[in-house]
Amino acid sequence: MRPEVITFDDKAGYKPFVRRAAAALRSGALVVFPTETVYGLGACALEVAAVRRLREVKGSPAARAFTVHIARREDAADYVSTPAPVAVRLARKTWPGPLTLICTVSDPAGEVIGRKCSPEQLKEIYHERKVGLRCPDHEVARDLLLETAAPVVASSANKAGAPPPLELSAALDALDEQVDYAIDGGPTRHNAASTIVEIDVNGGWRIVRTGVIDERTIRRMARREVVMVCTGNSCRSPLAEYMFREKLATRLGVTPAQLEGLGYTICSAGTAAAAGWPISEGSLVELRRRGIDARMHRSTPLTEDLIRRADRIYTMSPEHRAAVVQMVPSARDRVVPLDAQGPIADPIGGDQEAYRRCAGQIEQAVDQRLEEFVNEDRNW
Numbered sequence: 001m002r003p004e005v006i007t008f009d010d011k012a013g014y015k016p017f018v019r020r021a022a023a024a025l026r027s028g029a030l031v032v033f034p035t036e037t038v039y040g041l042g043a044c045a046l047e048v049a050a051v052r053r054l055r056e057v058k059g060s061p062a063a064r065a066f067t068v069h070i071a072r073r074e075d076a077a078d079y080v081s082t083p084a085p086v087a088v089r090l091a092r093k094t095w096p097g098p099l100t101l102i103c104t105v106s107d108p109a110g111e112v113i114g115r116k117c118s119p120e121q122l123k124e125i126y127h128e129r130k131v132g133l134r135c136p137d138h139e140v141a142r143d144l145l146l147e148t149a150a151p152v153v154a155s156s157a158n159k160a161g162a163p164p165p166l167e168l169s170a171a172l173d174a175l176d177e178q179v180d181y182a183i184d185g186g187p188t189r190h191n192a193a194s195t196i197v198e199i200d201v202n203g204g205w206r207i208v209r210t211g212v213i214d215e216r217t218i219r220r221m222a223r224r225e226v227v228m229v230c231t232g233n234s235c236r237s238p239l240a241e242y243m244f245r246e247k248l249a250t251r252l253g254v255t256p257a258q259l260e261g262l263g264y265t266i267c268s269a270g271t272a273a274a275a276g277w278p279i280s281e282g283s284l285v286e287l288r289r290r291g292i293d294a295r296m297h298r299s300t301p302l303t304e305d306l307i308r309r310a311d312r313i314y315t316m317s318p319e320h321r322a323a324v325v326q327m328v329p330s331a332r333d334r335v336v337p338l339d340a341q342g343p344i345a346d347p348i349g350g351d352q353e354a355y356r357r358c359a360g361q362i363e364q365a366v367d368q369r370l371e372e373f374v375n376e377d378r379n380w
Contacts, residue, residue, distance in 0.1 A: 002176065002177055003032070003172070003176075003177070003179045003180050003181055003182045004017075004021075004180070004181050004182070005168070005172075005181075005182045005183075005184060006182075006183055006184065007183075007184040007185075007186075008034070008139075008140055008183060008184060008185040008186065009186075015143075017181075017183070018140075018143050018144055018147055018183070019147055020181075021144060021147075021181040021183065022144055022147035022148040022149075024180060024181055025042065025043070025044045025050075025144075025148045025150070025152065026044050026046075026047070026148060026149075026150050027044075027047070028043075028044065028047040028049060028050040028053075029043075029050070029180035029181060030042070030043055030050065030053060030054055030057065030178070030179045030180050030181075031043075031144065031179065031180065031181040031182065031183070032157045032168065032171050032172070032175070032179050032181070032182035032183065033140055033141055033144050033154075033182075033183045033185075034138055034140050034141065034168070034183065034184070034185030034186070034188060035136035035137075035138045035141045035188065035194075036097070036098060036136060036137045036138045036188060036189040036190055037098045037136070037164075037188060037189075037190050037192060037193050037194050037211065037212060038156045038157070038164035038165060038166060038188055038193055039156065039157040039164070039165045039166070039167070039168060039170070039171040039188065040069070040136075040141070040154040040155065040156060040157055041054060041057065041058070041154060041155055041156070041157040041171070041175065041179060042054075042069065042144075042152045042153065042154035043066075043152070043153055043154070044148065044150050044151065044152060044153075045068070045117075045121060045124045045125050045150070045151040045152065045153045046117065046121050046150055046151065048120050048121060048124060051066070051124040051153060054066065054153070054155070057175060057178045057179070058155055058158075058159065058160050059159050059160040059161075060155065060160050063127065064127055065123070065124060065125060065126060065127040065130075065131070065132065065153070066124070066132070066153035066154060066155050067100055067132035067133070067134045067153065067154060067155065068125060068131060068132060068133050068134070068151055068152070068153055069134050069135070069136060069141065069145055069152050069153070069154045070133060070134070070135050070145065071135070071141075071142045071145035071146045072135065072142075073091055073092070073095040073096070073135055073380055074380050075135075075380075076091060076101075076133050076135070076380040077112065077379070077380045078111065078112040078113045078151075079103075079105075079111055079112075079113050079125070079131050079133060079151075080103045080105055080111065080131065080133070080380075081105075081111055081112065082105075082378075083103060083199075083378075083380060084103070084199045084200075084201075084202075084203040085203060085262075085263070085377035085378070086199060086203055086204075086205055086222050086263060087101055087103055087199045088376070088377050088378065088379065088380060089221065089222060089223075089224060089263070089377065090197060090218070090221055090222060091133075091135070091380060092376070093221045094213065094221065095135040095137075096135045096136060096137035096138075096142070097135070097137045097213075098137070098190060098192075098193075098194040098195060098211060098212035098213060099134075099194055099195050099196075099197065099213055099218075100132055100133065100134045100194045100195070100196045100197070101132070101133050101134075101196075101197055101198075101199060102130055102131070102132045102133075102196065102197070102198040102199065102208065103130065103131055103133065103199050104129050104130050104199070104200065104201050105126070105129055105130075105131065106129070107129075108122050108125070108126040108129060108131070109122065113125065113151060117151075124153060125151060125153065130198075132196070134154075134194060138185065138189075140183050140185045144183070156193065157171035157174065157175060157179075158170075158171065158174045158175070159174055159175075162174060164193055166187055166188045166191060167186070167187050167188070168182060168183075168184040168185070190212045192211050192212045193209070193211040193212070194211045194212060194213075195207065195209060195210055195211035195212060195213040195214075195218065196208040196209040196211070197218060203262070205222060220309070222263055223263045223264070223265060224263060224264050224265070224311050224312075224373075224377070225264075225265040225266075225267070225309050225310045225311055225312075226244065226264075226265070226266045226267070226310065226311065226312050226313075226314065226373070227267055227268065227269055227302075227306055227307070227310040227312075227313045227314070228240040228241045228244065228266075228267070228268040228269075228314050228316075228338065229268070229269055229270070229271060229302060229313060229314065229315045229316065229320050229323075229324060230268070230270055230271075230315075230316045230317075230320060230346070231270050231271055231272050231273070231316075231320070231346065232270045232272060232273050232274075232277070232299060232348070233268055233269055233270030233273040233277075233299040233300055233301075233302075234270070234273070234277055234278070234279055234280045234283070234299050234348070235279075235280045235282065235283050235346060235347055235348050235355075235358070236283075236316045236344055236346060236347070236358060236362065237268035237269065237270060237316065238268055238279045238283055238287075238294060238297050239283050239286060239287065239358065239359050239362045240268065240314060240316075240338055240362050240365075240366060241266055241267060241268035241297075242287050242292050242294050242297070243287070243290070243292070243362060243363055243366045244266050244366050244369070244370060245259065245266040246290070246291075246292050247366060247367070247370050248264065248266065248370060248373070248374070251370065251374055267300070267306075268300070269300045269301060269302040269303070269306055270299060270300070270301060270302060271302050271320055271323040271324070272301075273299045273300060273301045273302070274299060274301070275298070275299060275300060275301055276298050276299060277298065277299040278295075278297065278298060278299075279294050279295075279297040280348060280355075282347055282348075282350070282351075282352055282354070282355030283347075283355060283359070285352060285355065286355050286356060286358075286359035287359075289359075290359075290363075302323075302324070302327070304327055304328055307324060307327055307328040307331050308328060308331070310331070310334060311334065312334055312336070312373065313331065313334055313335045313336070314336060314337070314338040314369060315335060315336070315337055315338065316337075316338060316339075316343065316344040316346075317337075317343040317344065318337070318343065321335050321336075321337065338362065338365045338366070338369060339361060339362075339364075339365035340365070340368070341365075344358060344361055344362060344365070345358065346358075
């Protein structure tokens with residue numbers, strides 16, 4: 001029996017069809033649906049017989065679990081409650097989008113979804129304590145997943161080893177009467193599958209399959225780069241840079257030198273800085289007072305490239321923020337004042353007491369921003 005098919009353009013029939021397809025999914029049906037990468041074939045993970053049928057249709061090995069597809073990034077918390085920071089970074093920067101993350105958990109039965117599933121159902125979600133998660137960037141996929149309101153596992157809608165389908169017709173040619181419902185969303189946006197990245201228990205990662213997102217982009221997205229900005233990059237922004245780096249390392253239980261290896265880059269620059277000047281003596285003294293040696297600091301001019309790379313840009317005054325946004329308008333949402341309470345006055349030309357007041361204000365602001373920064377890497 002051929003599957004029921006509807007086109008996404010059929011506005012009158014689309015929503016009722018999706019509700020019917022979602023109900024069928026929950027009852028054990030197989031549904032073909034579009035994503036931004038390829039057409040997928042989905043089954044409800046709570047229906048073990050449906051997942052076995054999906055495996056038979058695909059011709060896939062029984063030992064491997066299929067990828068769990070989620071409608072919203074935050075839904076990942078049901079499957080991985082304590083994600084590695086790099087997983088959170090990649091999800092935050094790409095989801096919804098063409099990236100599949102394979103994460104390891106210590107005890108699948110202890111996860112939110114694990115407390116709702118039988119051991120047999122859980123085996124269709126996790127394999128060797130690993131789960132693949134994908135949040136597709138396609139309205140049809142999102143609507144179907146939201147309506148199903150149950151864990152959906154899916155794979156590309158083709159036989160194992162065959163090219164993944166980029167149009168519904170290719171999926172139906174390959175699977176046809178073996179599926180129950182299908183939604184035609186037209187040609188997929190990308191002519192490639194999602195990139196797959198596996199995260200290990202220590203927060204390291206490797207690319208399992210290169211797809212839409214290339215390795216260079218993944219490496220950039222796996223990092224977090226913070227830029228502190230003032231005018232000359234000799235007083236305020238170096239104070240903020242060195243304090244932030246020191247406190248972040250302490251918080252993570254590593255040395256400042258180890259932060260780069262964990263994917264963190266903390267730097268500073270000036271909107272009117274000349275390259276190569278040393279840190280001011282007043283700032284050097286205040287950092288030394290806190291056990292930090294900044295003698296190697298050299299001033300750096302702010303550049304468009306630095307702005308584009310940064311995940312977060314902290315400025316000392318509204319004027320600095322305006323200068324950053326003028327250089328790269330698209331960075332607007334990533335530029336915030338270091339001190340949410342108000343501008344940080346420039347101590348240059350003042351006595352050591354002026355530097356001490358400035359350093360104290362910066363340290364309080366850094367403590368506040370650091371808490372926000374660390375928490376961003378904890379929650380999906």
